Amino acid sequence: MDNELLLLGLLRLESMHGYQLNEFLDKRLGFLTDLKHSTAYYLLNKLEEKGFITKDVEREGNRPERYVYELTPAGRDRFHDLLAANLREAHMPDYNTDIGLLFIDAVPAEDLREALEEKRAGLAEMLETIRVYVDEHPAGSPARYALRHNIAHFEVELSWLDEILEELNSQHIIRGDIFSCIQTNEETA
């Protein structure tokens, strides 16, 4: 759904052909999406079938033909619906990362430290590449909001890792395994 929103949102301001969209996504929105080329083409076809966009054939010089997509009124409605849903919904911060954490008692302290240091280095590197971009975007622009949001999460991640690493270095020992999890009366829907 979010990918659909992304495509509609781009076409809302400017009609584009698939290749052009993919270029934009790669080169200018690389910091907030990984949408693959084939996925984009696939989605464009689907959106056209559903009547949210229309396809126009175009050709520039002797280059291959290209299909320029334009938002329809129905597409504009769809965009607003998806946008409202995205802004309204609270969604869980990803917790799959923490699955490994549950089993740290199975890893020798030295290996654990090494692994987490590596993770930390990777995160720090990602953060640095993002930091460079944030200042290049105009203050108050949506992109800058998104980038700062991202940075905030990277920072928690890093300080979180630092906390664990510090405890590891101070001989702090992890007590208990996964079975020390207590019963949580999770309401079943």
Next chain:
Amino acid sequence: MDNELLLLGLLRLESMHGYQLNEFLDKRLGFLTDLKHSTAYYLLNKLEEKGFITKDVEREGNRPERYVYELTPAGRDRFHDLLAANLREAHMPDYNTDIGLLFIDAVPAEDLREALEEKRAGLAEMLETIRVYVDEHPAGSPARYALRHNIAHFEVELSWLDEILEELNSQHIIRGDIFSCIQTNEETA
């Protein structure tokens, strides 16, 4: 992969049958996974095919038959590999949420405020249910680490939303649209 890790990690300490595993996941690990019953059964079969676990038929009284799974040595190796990978790899904090943020210039300020307030309320509620559990887990236990990690991310999310809401309330206007994104020389792999 993370789900596989989770199942292997549970079976590492105790052989279990599918239903029992699912119960444990629902009632005691609900705060860090959403793994569905059918997915768990499917994964168990796959893990058995691959030789990471063995299946034993068991029956208690007149209850339906059940299949008790036990980790094999190959499974133990697999567990350690997946765990090492999980602990080592740096993975991007989810950015799909931010796609909506890119288009906030398309929403009237009042609607935007309302939507974000709703998101905020949802997040705050989730956070409260988690907070209750954290104190009930023994200090230094893996589960507590995971819970606190989760809480930290919820907190950034909330203060992040508060920041935006504050700017909205102080008549701060968002300038520029998605096309104000600059070119980021993302290295193509």
Next chain:
DNA sequence: CGATTCATGTAACGGGTTACATGATTCG
């Protein structure tokens, strides 16, 4: 006796990725 629990699955679908296919054109 009806609902819930115990226990295991299958079928269809959804969303996305990877790898592959195609073919002209322009660049070095």
Next chain:
DNA sequence: CGAATCATGTAACCCGTTACATGAATCG
């Protein structure tokens, strides 16, 4: 001339979800 760019896709697969199916046993 070979490589990269322009331009669009298909096929196979992967991981996971939803909805459905089954059937005995126990609970209230």
